Amino acid sequence: MQAIITPPVDLYAQRRAALARQLGADGIALLPTAPERARNRDSDFPYRHDSYFYYLTGFTEPNAWLLIDGQGRTTLLCQPKDLEREIWDGIRLGPQAAPEALGVDQAFSVDEIDQHLPKLLENRRTVWYPFATHTGLETQVDGWLQQVRARVRFGAQCPDRQQDLCGLLDEMRLVKDAHEQAVMRRAAHISARGHVRAMQLSAQRLREGADVREYHLDAELLHEFRLHGSQFSAYSSIVAAGANACVLHYRADAAPIRSGDLVLIDAGCELDGYASDITRTFPANGRFTGPQRALYDIVLASQEAAVAATQAGARFTDPHEASVKVLAQGMLDVGLLDKNKVGTLDDVIANRSYFAFYMHRTSHWLGMDVHDCGSYVEPGDTSVTERTDPLSGEVIKNRPSRVLRPGMVLTIEPGIYVRPGEGVPEQFHGIGIRIEDDAIVTETGCELITRDVPVKADEIEALMRG
Ligand code: GLY
Ligand code: MN
Ligand code: MN
Numbered sequence: 001m002q003a004i005i006t007p008p009v010d011l012y013a014q015r016r017a018a019l020a021r022q023l024g025a026d027g028i029a030l031l032p033t034a035p036e037r038a039r040n041r042d043s044d045f046p047y048r049h050d051s052y053f054y055y056l057t058g059f060t061e062p063n064a065w066l067l068i069d070g071q072g073r074t075t076l077l078c079q080p081k082d083l084e085r086e087i088w089d090g091i092r093l094g095p096q097a098a099p100e101a102l103g104v105d106q107a108f109s110v111d112e113i114d115q116h117l118p119k120l121l122e123n124r125r126t127v128w129y130p131f132a133t134h135t136g137l138e139t140q141v142d143g144w145l146q147q148v149r150a151r152v153r154f155g156a157q158c159p160d161r162q163q164d165l166c167g168l169l170d171e172m173r174l175v176k177d178a179h180e181q182a183v184m185r186r187a188a189h190i191s192a193r194g195h196v197r198a199m200q201l202s203a204q205r206l207r208e209g210a211d212v213r214e215y216h217l218d219a220e221l222l223h224e225f226r227l228h229g230s231q232f233s234a235y236s237s238i239v240a241a242g243a244n245a246c247v248l249h250y251r252a253d254a255a256p257i258r259s260g261d262l263v264l265i266d267a268g269c270e271l272d273g274y275a276s277d278i279t280r281t282f283p284a285n286g287r288f289t290g291p292q293r294a295l296y297d298i299v300l301a302s303q304e305a306a307v308a309a310t311q312a313g314a315r316f317t318d319p320h321e322a323s324v325k326v327l328a329q330g331m332l333d334v335g336l337l338d339k340n341k342v343g344t345l346d347d348v349i350a351n352r353s354y355f356a357f358y359m360h361r362t363s364h365w366l367g368m369d370v371h372d373c374g375s376y377v378e379p380g381d382t383s384v385t386e387r388t389d390p391l392s393g394e395v396i397k398n399r400p401s402r403v404l405r406p407g408m409v410l411t412i413e414p415g416i417y418v419r420p421g422e423g424v425p426e427q428f429h430g431i432g433i434r435i436e437d438d439a440i441v442t443e444t445g446c447e448l449i450t451r452d453v454p455v456k457a458d459e460i461e462a463l464m465r466g
Contacts, residue, residue, distance in 0.1 A: 005179065005182045005183050005186060007058060007179050008179065011058070011177075012056060012058045012102070012103065013103045015055060015172065016056050016066075016068050016072070016074055017072050018172065019056065019068055019169070019172065020068050020069065020070060020072035023068065023070040023126070023128055023168075024070050024125070025070045025071070026070060026124055026125035026126060027125065027127075027128055027163075028067060028068070028069045028070065028121060028124045028126070028128065028159075029066075029067065029068045029069075029127075029128040029165050030065060030066070030117070030120075030127065030128070030129045031050075031052055031056065031066045031067075031129065031130060031165060032050065032053070032065050032137065033053040033054075033059070033061075033063075033064045033065070034047075034048060034049055034053070034062070035062070035134075036062045036063075046232065047060075047062055048232065049273070051273070051367075051373075052130060052165075052166070052169050052173075054273050054368065055169065055172075055368065056068075057102055058102070059076070059093070059102055061078060061079060061092060061093060062079070063078070063079045063110050064076065064077060064078045064079070065078075065110065065113065066104075069120075069124070070124075074103075074104040074106075075104065075105065075116070076095070076098050076099075076102060076106075076107040077095075077107070077108050077109070077110040077112075077113050077116065078092070078095055078098055078107060078109070078110055079092045079094070079109070079110055080094060080095060080109035080110070080111060081094035081096070095107035095108050114143075114144070118144045118145075118147035121144055121145065121148050121158075121159055122148050122151065122156045122157070123157045124157070125159055125161060126159060126162070126163055127141060127145070127161070127163070128164070128165040128168070129141060129164075129165050130164065130166045130169075131164040133166065141162070145158060145159065169373070170374050170375065171375075171379070173367055173368065173372065173373055173374065174365065174367075174372075174375075174408055175405060175406075175407040175408055176367060176407050176408070176409050177407070180274065180367070181440055183273075184276065184366075184367075184409060184438070184440070184449060185449045186271055187230065187234075187268070187270065187272075187274050187276040188268075188276045188278070188438050188449040188450045188452075189452055190224065190225060190228040190230055190271060190276070191221075191225070191269050191276040191277075191450065192450055192451070192452035192453040193224050193228070193452065193453075194220065194221040194224035194225055194269065195221070195265060195267070195278055195453040196453050196463065197221070197224050198217040198220040198221055198265055199280070199282050199463060199464050200463065200464060200466075201220050202217060202257060202263060202282070202285075202286075203284070203285055203286040203465070206257075206259050206285045212256070212257045212284070213254050213256055214239040214240070214241055214244075214252045214253050214254060214255050214257065214263075215239070215252055215253070215254055216257075217252070217257070217263065217265060218237050218252035218267075221233075221237055221239075221265070222237075225269035228269075229271065230269035230270060230271045231270060231271070231272070232269070233268070233269060233270065234268045234269060234270040234275035234276060234277060234370045235268070235277075236251050236252070237251070237252045237265070237266070238251060238252065238264065238266035238267065239252035239263065239264075239265050239267070240252075240255075240263065240264045240265075240432065241256065241257040241258070241261050241263055241284070242258065242261040242262065243419075245262060245263075245264035245417065245431070245432025245433070245434075246417040246419050246430065246431075248359075248360060257284045258284060259284060260284070260285065260289065261283070261284045262282065262283055262284070262288075262292055262431060262432070262433065263281070263282055263283075263284050264281045264432055264433065264434060265279065265280055265281075266278070266434065266436065268370070273368050274368055275367065275368065275369060275370040275372075276366075276438060276449075276450065277366055277370050277413075277436060277438055278436055278437065278438070278450045279413055279434045279435060279436030280435065280436075280453055280455070280460070281296065281299075281432070281433040281434060281435065282464065283460075283461075283464075286460075286461055288461065291427040291428055291431065292431060292433075293457055294334055295330075295334070295416050295418070295428060295431055296433055296457050297457065298326065298327060298331075298333075298334070298416065299327070299414055299415060299416055299433045299434070300455065300457070301330070302322075302323040302324075302325075302326035302330070302414040303323065303413075303414050303435050303437070303455075305322040305323055305326045306319035306322050306323040306412045306414060307319070307412055307437075307446060308445075309322040310404065310410070310439055310441060310445065310446040311441065311442065311444060311445045311446060312404055312405055312406050312443050312444075314404050315400070315402065315403060316363065316376055316402040316403075316404060316410070317401040318401075319362050319363055319410075320363060323362045323412075324354060324358070324362075325345070325349065327357075327358050327416065328345055328348045328349055328353075328354040330416075331348070331354055332348065334428070336416075336418065336424065336425065336428060337353055337354070337357075338423060341423075351391075352389075352390050352391050355391060356421075357416050357417055358414065358415060358417070359417070360413075360415070362414050363410045363411050363412055364411055366409045366410060366411050367409060374402075375402065376401065377399040377400060377401060378399070378400045378401065378402050378403055381399065382399070383399065383400060384397050384398065384399055385397070385398050386398075405441060406442050406443055407440065407441065408440075409440050409441070410439055410441070411438055411439070412437055412438075412439055412448075413434055413435065413436030413437075414434070414435065415432070415434030416432075417432040417434075418430065418431045435455060436450075437449075437450040437455070438450045
């Protein structure tokens, strides 16, 4: 296992300074972290900080706010020291220690927020905060602005512009710096080990004639994640036996895993605030059947085509288009699509006939959030094209897809999902396959950071034999 990665001390200060430069001299940004959420009586969901807030502070306590003004001056509001609360809930940093620990200029108790915020907003022109992400935030900001306005007659200036902070932070977060890439590599490595364990347990238990259920494999994943210091799963694990794999958002449940089934696992850990996202599909007993292997090799070839299309200067949609071409040709070759009904490869693509078996996109951004922030269209390019969707008849307006740059991170995850239906060859019924890896864009291609778990069919079979 690689060593734990500690962030350079001034990393968060550098990000705050970079944001401050974009606020305008008379601007101020305010940003709360995520709220705590009750699960049921006296029991909360495990606390997870807000990703934007963490990106700028590295601070993981709840009930905290960050303010940054256009001069780069930073203020933190955080939970005050409180012996009784700390006995129950854990040590708090507290406002006194915060400036030195986090490098902010000043810190106050969050209990005094209504006292401090109007003063901090006074004599600014523009208030930046994240729009439509924190319930009630707009109302809170309005309340503080009303207090500033009440002081206008004494000469105070009340901000007269509000701007969405998300756009600036999304652009910053889209390109991952060296520290972020290092954490993501390690998260990917841990997740890959979890997948290896799950594959091996499946074959082993079937060899022993033992009962094996989806939750047994989920337990292997979670064990490996926590064993190596991951704090959470980045999302609920999908462990889908047999035809359950055709349900795209299936959750690991209790279905028995049978010899002869395929198992689809889509699971990844979150490490120090960064997600990983891996899917592997493997034969439960370690040996692909002929029809399973035929579809598997098509999905793998389509993923290889998508990987080859991923590099700086390409568009975000290029990997998707590359994988669709291979998938569609494969569907024609094996008879999932009937040439006499759907026509040529070009027809299948133009009419989206492949959609019956491949109904999702090939990629999404990956970072702190598993479906990470960042615009999928090229900022500044306002040209719009219109097309009519051949399946729904809807008119769709498209802006040019994002141009990939080194340091962007995306998943590459094509699949084929075969539900029984008229004209669908029976040998493929109930087969669901997805292969998903995480890619860091480089100048000349991409770095796949999730390949510590095998992906070629022969290599998966070899791993599961031993
Ligand atoms: N695990 C969620 C996704 O693959 O998008
Ligand atoms: Mn994904
Ligand atoms: Mn996934």
